[in-house]
Amino acid sequence: MSTVQYLFAGFGGQGILFSGKFLAYKGLMDGKNVSWLPSYGPEMRGGTASCSVIVSDTPVGSPIVSRPDVLIAMNLPSLDKYEDAVVPGGTIYVDSTLIERKVKRTDVKVVYIPATRLASDNKTPTLANMIIMGKVLSEEGQFADEAGVEAALKKVISAKRADMLEVNMNVMRLGHEYKA
Amino acid sequence: MADKVLMKGNEAIAEAAILAGCRHYFGYPITPQTEIAAYMAKRMPKIGGTFLQAESEIAAINMVYGVSATGKRVMTSSSSPGISLKGEGISYLAGADLPALVVNVQRGGPGLGGIQPSQSDYFQATKGGAHGDFHMLVLAPASVQEMAELTVKGFDLADKYRMTAMILADGTMGQMMEPVSLDFAAGEPVEKPWAVTGTKMARPHNIVNSLFLKPEALEKTNFERFERYERIKETEVMYEEYMMEDAEICVVAFGIASRVSKNAINEARAQGIKVGLIRPITLWPFPEKAIAKAAEKCKKFISVELSMGQMIEDVRLAVNGKAPVTLCNRTGGMIPAPEQVLAAITDAAK
Numbered sequence: 001m002s003t004v005q006y007l008f009a010g011f012g013g014q015g016i017l018f019s020g021k022f023l024a025y026k027g028l029m030d031g032k033n034v035s036w037l038p039s040y041g042p043e044m045r046g047g048t049a050s051c052s053v054i055v056s057d058t059p060v061g062s063p064i065v066s067r068p069d070v071l072i073a074m075n076l077p078s079l080d081k082y083e084d085a086v087v088p089g090g091t092i093y094v095d096s097t098l099i100e101r102k103v104k105r106t107d108v109k110v111v112y113i114p115a116t117r118l119a120s121d122n123k124t125p126t127l128a129n130m131i132i133m134g135k136v137l138s139e140e141g142q143f144a145d146e147a148g149v150e151a152a153l154k155k156v157i158s159a160k161r162a163d164m165l166e167v168n169m170n171v172m173r174l175g176h177e178y179k180a
Numbered sequence: 181m182a183d184k185v186l187m188k189g190n191e192a193i194a195e196a197a198i199l200a201g202c203r204h205y206f207g208y209p210i211t212p213q214t215e216i217a218a219y220m221a222k223r224m225p226k227i228g229g230t231f232l233q234a235e236s237e238i239a240a241i242n243m244v245y246g247v248s249a250t251g252k253r254v255m256t257s258s259s260s261p262g263i264s265l266k267g268e269g270i271s272y273l274a275g276a277d278l279p280a281l282v283v284n285v286q287r288g289g290p291g292l293g294g295i296q297p298s299q300s301d302y303f304q305a306t307k308g309g310a311h312g313d314f315h316m317l318v319l320a321p322a323s324v325q326e327m328a329e330l331t332v333k334g335f336d337l338a339d340k341y342r343m344t345a346m347i348l349a350d351g352t353m354g355q356m357m358e359p360v361s362l363d364f365a366a367g368e369p370v371e372k373p374w375a376v377t378g379t380k381m382a383r384p385h386n387i388v389n390s391l392f393l394k395p396e397a398l399e400k401t402n403f404e405r406f407e408r409y410e411r412i413k414e415t416e417v418m419y420e421e422y423m424m425e426d427a428e429i430c431v432v433a434f435g436i437a438s439r440v441s442k443n444a445i446n447e448a449r450a451q452g453i454k455v456g457l458i459r460p461i462t463l464w465p466f467p468e469k470a471i472a473k474a475a476e477k478c479k480k481f482i483s484v485e486l487s488m489g490q491m492i493e494d495v496r497l498a499v500n501g502k503a504p505v506t507l508c509n510r511t512g513g514m515i516p517a518p519e520q521v522l523a524a525i526t527d528a529a530k
Contacts, residue, residue, distance in 0.1 A: 034186070
């Protein structure tokens with residue numbers, strides 16, 4: 001019996017909601033209970049965006065994640081805002097291209113990955129979110145089932161953009177294979 | 181699980197309405213319910229239905245009135261300030277005994293307020309919502325699955341009792357995604373011999389009207405309507421009980437507040453506190469008998485709300501002085517954290 005509460009946070013336009021939706025679908029297809037809740041203030045490209053995802057063996061109560069087990073921070077304001085909220089023993093993923101400082105907490109696991117630089121080197125500058133996602137799945141042992149990852153990806157990429165399926169799989173592999 | 185899809189609550193309402201046979205949607209955009217209109221704009225033209233973005237909320241509700249008079253299933257949706265604008269039309273629907281589905285995905289108020297989730301339209305929804313002697317059936321979903329199921333149920337009840345059914349959701353319910361199965365029975369069609377469909381010179385005219393200048397006639401329509409309400413109170417109440425078997429403290433909460441409360445109740449149970457939840461699914465008719473029954477054994481009641489305390493008045497009426505009823509709330513677009521509800525429960529347990 002387990003419940004994992006994820007908080008994705010970054011700039012509007014970084015694909016925060018998209019990667020959250022992908023992870024929720026992955027959970028659904030693994031037979032888990034899931035919820036996905038976006039922040040929906042007057043968001044815009046460049047503003048702050050966040051998204052709560054819960055993946056659980058038991059029915060999801062409140063869909064609001066205020067104490068995340070896993071924080072995916074894609075910019076400095078997000079790390080500043082949510083670092084203290086992460087539960088002790090939780091994990092923080094940091095896009096180290098955009099966040100120059102280190103995590104201050106000493107009671108959490110921290111994974112630094114220069115996702116924005118990796119994305120730009122790969123000529124897919126808009127997919128830093130999915131590079132981090134690949135790393136998250138990798139750390140959680142979820143990348144072992146690559147077919148399952150691809151099946152969940154198919155759910156969030158519309159048929160019209162089928163060409164993006166392989167591109168997303170490839171960048172997730174980049175995240176999966178990245179070693180600090 | 182394979183047949184489940186992830187959908188936003190707003191989208192689930194829209195798709196369920198189509199499943200229920202609704203082919204006419206009139207609305208005007210407002211956060212946090214705009215996905216309903218967006219979904220209808222995409223889907224309705226493909227299935228021979230009507231999607232119309234009206235020039236205002238008032239225009240939209242009057243288009244609902246017109247279509248309903250012809251016997252077709254019809255809906256509109258909005259959020260708090262927009263619902264206030266629709267009030268006049270909702271009252272006219274009641275006066276003319278016309279069925280309709282109105283969705284309110286609530287945001288903080290009063291006034292233009294904010295755009296974050298709220299439950300502060302409880303009074304407006306359950307006590308009538310506009311001028312005159314009438315009620316709406318008020319359904320309060322607490323999951324995306326219920327957003328879909330109660331939409332279908334709302335159309336069925338609206339037709340059965342010739343009145344407006346309101347889905348009273350909030351911004352969280354509208355915006356969140358959860359797995360949904362849309363594999364459920366669509367609503368049964370109901371005969372509508374009163375509908376304005378053309379007489380073909382074969383029957384007398386049907387008249388749909390909310391103007392009764394003779395007070396004796398108007399009084400009669402109100403008496404008849406309230407007899408119907410009594411039948412609804414006897415037969416259509418819906419609620420969920422959670423861990424109530426041995427509960428000494430009873431939390432009452434609906435919608436998103438009930439989900440936060442469940443987290444807190446699980447935590448309190450782990451600490452050995454005997455606490456349970458009554459979750460009204462119909463807010464009107466209110467599950468007053470279930471709460472009165474709980475008041476025979478529970479020592480304390482806590483009403484958890486995203487408002488300054490509106491449902492608490494109905495909880496107190498049902499408890500009828502047998503136990504104290506306290507409020508645990510946030511308002512203005514804020515949502516109580518499970519820790520706040522837990523603190524209210526541990527306080528009550530002292």
